[in-house]
Amino acid sequence: MRFILATDVGSTTTKARFFHLREGEWRFLVAGEAPTTVETPYEDVTLGVRNAVREVEEMTGHRILSESGDRIVVPCDGRIGVDLYCTTSSAGGGLQMMVAGLIKTMTAESAYRAALGAGSIVMDVIARDDGRRPHQKIQRIRSLRPDMILLAGGIDGGESAHVMEIAELINAAEPKPRLGVDYELPVVYAGNKTLRSQIEKLMNKGFALSIVDNIRPVLEAENTEPARDAIHELFMEHVMSHAPGYTKLMKWTSVPIMPTPAGEGLAMRLIASTYKMNVLGVGLGGATTNVYSIVGERFVRSVSANLGMSYSVTNVMKSAGIENIVRWLPFKLGEEDVAMRLMNKMIRPTTIPQTLEDLVVEHSVAREALRLGLEHHKTIATRLKGIRVERTLADTFDQKLEETYIRMMDIDIIAGTGGLLSHAPDRMQTMLILIDAFQPEGVTRMFQDSVFMMPHLGVLSTVYEKAAWSVFDKDCLVRLGTVIASAGGGSEGEPVMSVELAMPDGKTVREDLRFGEMKRVSLAERQEAKAIVTPQKKFDVGGGAGHKVESTVMGGVVGIILDARGRPLRLPDSDAARKEILMKWFQALSVYPTDELQKML
Amino acid sequence: MAERKEESANSREAYAYTPGLKVKRTTTVSKTRKLPIRGEVCVKVGDTVNFDKVVARTQLSGNPEIINAAMLLGAEAQELPEYVTKGVGEKVAKGEAIAASNSLFGFVKKQITSPVDGTMESISEATGQIIIRGTPVPVETDAYIPGKVVEVLPGEGAVIETNAAFVQGIFGIGGETHGKIRMAVNSPNEELTPDKITPQDKGSIVIGGSLVTMEALTRAVEIGVACIVAGGITHRDVKTLVGEEIGVAITGQEEVGLTLIITEGFGRMNMSQRTFSLLKDFEGYMACANGATQIRAGVLRPELIIPHEETLKRVSIDELAAGMVPGTPVRIIRLPYFGAIGKVTSLPVELQKVESGSYVRVLTVELDDGRTVSVPRANVEIIEE
Numbered sequence: 001m002r003f004i005l006a007t008d009v010g011s012t013t014t015k016a017r018f019f020h021l022r023e024g025e026w027r028f029l030v031a032g033e034a035p036t037t038v039e040t041p042y043e044d045v046t047l048g049v050r051n052a053v054r055e056v057e058e059m060t061g062h063r064i065l066s067e068s069g070d071r072i073v074v075p076c077d078g079r080i081g082v083d084l085y086c087t088t089s090s091a092g093g094g095l096q097m098m099v100a101g102l103i104k105t106m107t108a109e110s111a112y113r114a115a116l117g118a119g120s121i122v123m124d125v126i127a128r129d130d131g132r133r134p135h136q137k138i139q140r141i142r143s144l145r146p147d148m149i150l151l152a153g154g155i156d157g158g159e160s161a162h163v164m165e166i167a168e169l170i171n172a173a174e175p176k177p178r179l180g181v182d183y184e185l186p187v188v189y190a191g192n193k194t195l196r197s198q199i200e201k202l203m204n205k206g207f208a209l210s211i212v213d214n215i216r217p218v219l220e221a222e223n224t225e226p227a228r229d230a231i232h233e234l235f236m237e238h239v240m241s242h243a244p245g246y247t248k249l250m251k252w253t254s255v256p257i258m259p260t261p262a263g264e265g266l267a268m269r270l271i272a273s274t275y276k277m278n279v280l281g282v283g284l285g286g287a288t289t290n291v292y293s294i295v296g297e298r299f300v301r302s303v304s305a306n307l308g309m310s311y312s313v314t315n316v317m318k319s320a321g322i323e324n325i326v327r328w329l330p331f332k333l334g335e336e337d338v339a340m341r342l343m344n345k346m347i348r349p350t351t352i353p354q355t356l357e358d359l360v361v362e363h364s365v366a367r368e369a370l371r372l373g374l375e376h377h378k379t380i381a382t383r384l385k386g387i388r389v390e391r392t393l394a395d396t397f398d399q400k401l402e403e404t405y406i407r408m409m410d411i412d413i414i415a416g417t418g419g420l421l422s423h424a425p426d427r428m429q430t431m432l433i434l435i436d437a438f439q440p441e442g443v444t445r446m447f448q449d450s451v452f453m454m455p456h457l458g459v460l461s462t463v464y465e466k467a468a469w470s471v472f473d474k475d476c477l478v479r480l481g482t483v484i485a486s487a488g489g490g491s492e493g494e495p496v497m498s499v500e501l502a503m504p505d506g507k508t509v510r511e512d513l514r515f516g517e518m519k520r521v522s523l524a525e526r527q528e529a530k531a532i533v534t535p536q537k538k539f540d541v542g543g544g545a546g547h548k549v550e551s552t553v554m555g556g557v558v559g560i561i562l563d564a565r566g567r568p569l570r571l572p573d574s575d576a577a578r579k580e581i582l583m584k585w586f587q588a589l590s591v592y593p594t595d596e597l598q599k600m601l
Numbered sequence: 602m603a604e605r606k607e608e609s610a611n612s613r614e615a616y617a618y619t620p621g622l623k624v625k626r627t628t629t630v631s632k633t634r635k636l637p638i639r640g641e642v643c644v645k646v647g648d649t650v651n652f653d654k655v656v657a658r659t660q661l662s663g664n665p666e667i668i669n670a671a672m673l674l675g676a677e678a679q680e681l682p683e684y685v686t687k688g689v690g691e692k693v694a695k696g697e698a699i700a701a702s703n704s705l706f707g708f709v710k711k712q713i714t715s716p717v718d719g720t721m722e723s724i725s726e727a728t729g730q731i732i733i734r735g736t737p738v739p740v741e742t743d744a745y746i747p748g749k750v751v752e753v754l755p756g757e758g759a760v761i762e763t764n765a766a767f768v769q770g771i772f773g774i775g776g777e778t779h780g781k782i783r784m785a786v787n788s789p790n791e792e793l794t795p796d797k798i799t800p801q802d803k804g805s806i807v808i809g810g811s812l813v814t815m816e817a818l819t820r821a822v823e824i825g826v827a828c829i830v831a832g833g834i835t836h837r838d839v840k841t842l843v844g845e846e847i848g849v850a851i852t853g854q855e856e857v858g859l860t861l862i863i864t865e866g867f868g869r870m871n872m873s874q875r876t877f878s879l880l881k882d883f884e885g886y887m888a889c890a891n892g893a894t895q896i897r898a899g900v901l902r903p904e905l906i907i908p909h910e911e912t913l914k915r916v917s918i919d920e921l922a923a924g925m926v927p928g929t930p931v932r933i934i935r936l937p938y939f940g941a942i943g944k945v946t947s948l949p950v951e952l953q954k955v956e957s958g959s960y961v962r963v964l965t966v967e968l969d970d971g972r973t974v975s976v977p978r979a980n981v982e983i984i985e986e
Contacts, residue, residue, distance in 0.1 A: 135664065138665055162728075164725070164727040165728045172722065176637070311896055314846065314849070336835070336837060343866075344867050344934075347771050348935070348982075352935075353935075354937060354955050358957065
């Protein structure tokens with residue numbers, strides 16, 4: 001095996017990535033891109049795939065398509081073709097699902113997590129206690145045209161009548177699938193197993209029913225895997241086969257086509273399993289923001305369907321508030337001016353910033369999109385509800401039991417992908433955007449995707465993990481470096497922590513940081529340093545307030561960032577002070593060309 | 602700063618061009634008019650249709666009414682069949698008894714009546730619910746454009762074709778409408794203010810220049826203008842008109858009293874001379890307008906279709922996708938030259954550094970004012986001749 005081709009049929013662009021075996025190692029060779037051709041007048045996704053592959057052919061001189069251009073030649077005959085072809089897809093809006101369960105915070109929430117984990121966009125969650133009257137739910141179901149429904153409800157041997165009520169409600173609403181008028185809407189039933197025969201009887205007409213193991217067999221456990229697998233199978237069998245040209249595309253590859261976010265999720269899991277660390281990953285796209293967390297054994301994906309950097313850029317403004325975007329600008333630009341720029345970006349989503357001013361505006365939006373994306377993720381990455389929780393004495397005083405289990409101090413790795421992050425002119429910009437938005441605490445390694453190929457490598461990993469990891473490690477994962485940040489609040493100038501770094505050349509670097517300061521220390525990619533971080537007694541870097549932490553820090557294209565701005569990060573209220581401190585950070589870390597930035601002040 | 606020139610160059614990602622907005626004097630416009638669910642097609646190939654001709658109709662099954670009958674009767678779910686007085690499939694009228702129970706030797710009678718006219722759909726022993734399906738709801742699809750039926754899609758609808766001028770906008774609000782074109786300004790640089798809208802504009806498609814103000818929109822709604830077309834609008838005014846911030850560009854369902862089509866973008870933006878002249882040439886013609894915009898997955902732009910009899914010149918897909926070459930007329934669609942028009946002079950292959958610090962593919966454009974500027978290729982759109 002010498003050549004592998006992977007594509008991602010995105011909603012706007014089809015991206016081809018070509019990998020080859022070089023001196024016994026799998027490496028990325030070139031990328032080809034072309035507009036996706038799912039819509040009229042083309043209505044055949046394989047045209048876009050062909051165009052993207054043709055670019056690869058032109059750049060490499062290696063022929064991949066057959067003489068007539070109507071298929072990808074697999075396997076390679078020595079001269080023409082590739083040995084393996086696989087693809088992901090999110091064209092035509094991706095996989096859009098409706099989920100239903102009995103109780104909003106229990107089985108419905110588990111179903112929601114399973115659908116998201118399978119890479120879908122969840123249009124609505126129906127539950128008995130969702131606050132809507134039955135006729136309102138029916139109206140809503142009728143107005144949605146999902147690709148698929150996931151129905152859960154009840155633990156095994158538990159509640160049955162109310163689960164059947166939900167099923168009867170869906171049945172009565174007669175939901176219609178989004179694609180095609182003639183096919184039956186796929187429904188996955190993952191509820192109380194004692195109801196299977198009744199569900200079968202009720203939904204045997206008008207639906208393509210699949211029955212899988214209960215998503216919540218007992219209150220204390222969530223079993224999302226069978227539902228997720230069924231969703232992927234139905235996605236191929238029913239949804240994809242009705243999208244224009246997919247029947248042909250399915251014949252080109254023997255590897256099941258996977259929704260793009262599912263591929264991206266697999267790539268994030270690959271990082272976690274390789275490093276055996278907790279990972280927080282993000283795909284900041286044009287239309288959506290996907291956040292993935294792998295904490296211990298738990299993998300959760302959330303999708304903020306309308307938080308993105310192009311199509312949905314004004315929705316970030318709407319959700320975050322224009323004032324929260326403007327707060328990241330070190331120069332004066334009126335709110336209406338910024339709003340107008342973003343509206344113009346929304347209607348012409350493929351344009352890119354030409355001026356530094358425009359670039360900084362987009363980076364400000366990115367911080368807010370990521371911040372909101374993580375907030376949303378935390379509402380999904382929660383402990384299982386409905387279980388009695390033992391409260392300690394401290395919890396009782398605290399009154400509030402944290403719903404999410406995502407604690408930034410527990411996150412060891414942050415990984416980012418998506419156009420804006422990958423295309424930032426300087427990797428330092430990407431690193432600071434991620435730090436400002438996610439506010440990592442303690443010692444955190446930072447990675448990013450080089451040229452958007454995580455989904456490709458995710459789907460490849462299902463059939464050839466060794467090749468996928470080789471490319472992932474060498475050509476996809478850019479090591480930005482490590483951030484060391486202290487949690488806690490203080491006042492400007494107050495001592496926060498001292499950091500001692502034993503560098504690979506034998507020298508020791510010592511930095512003392514005061515509140516509000518940021519520093520950057522160079523440490524090259526694939527190098528490590530031993531760090532001893534000693535926080536002041538109000539501050540925590542992972543060992544508890546005032547406790548010293550020793551750690552091995554990873555170098556990268558940016559290096560090590562020491563962040564003593566405290567957590568949660570607060571910007572000064574005064575306009576002048578805010579701009580001054582932003583400039584100070586940008587200068588300290590060399591984020592943007594200082595002279596150019598000064599001109600804008 | 603660790604610049605990324607080498608790396609970007611190595612990635613060798615190609616940039617795909619998107620053709621610009623269409624502004625065509627003569628073209629064949631074809632519209633596929635489909636029902637949301639299967640139904641009956643009311644036209645045949647060759648029929649001539651007008652705007653409001655119904656091309657297909659169907660009946661959407663009525664809304665279901667769910668009645669928790671067993672609970673109301675004080676019975677167990679599995680006992681429900683014993684109490685129902687109407688069977689599945691039977692028609693029922695509003696107020697008609699559908700289930701009843703006697704208790705205390707017949708002294709206390711509980712009765713359930715139908716809340717709607719409809720049909721008994723199910724009697725569930727699992728939940729004790731009765732579902733009554735309401736009267737079907739008629740759904741119709743009209744032709745939207747006048748023209749000829751060129752294809753019938755059995756059970757779904759028809760394809761209508763017409764010879765027309767076709768203008769695409771960049772962003773719109775509101776759905777399908779039609780009316781006579783009326784030029785309210787004398788030049789593409791002129792603002793559309795309330796004093797330029799008169800009572801005679803009721804039902805018309807009013808063309809403005811560089812900007813339509815909120816005051817003008819308010820006046821247009823009062824008068825009953827069908828559609829406003831202008832170069833630009835401010836963010837603040839769109840927010841006021843719609844009543845909320847536009848989050849994602851999926852529009853067409855708004856009910857704001859008129860349809861709005863913006864041809865250039867947000868802010869004060871002179872309408873392109875070509876669009877303005879074309880609309881002026883067709884002043885007084887009946888036109889169809891739709892503000893529906895969907896930029897993601899499908900790229901639906903607002904449109905103005907002006908049916909006329911001028912000679913048709915077919916434009917093939919290949920011509921549209923020809924891409925950019927030196928001499929191609931383009932419009933710059935991002936700062937710092939937003940709105941400027943010119944001709945491509947060169948398309949350097951190598952990545953070039955722009956002011957933001959990014960290395961991107963650029964092109965040079967000779968602007969109408971004589972300057973030659975370099976801009977990212979992603980920031981221009983082709984002006985189709």
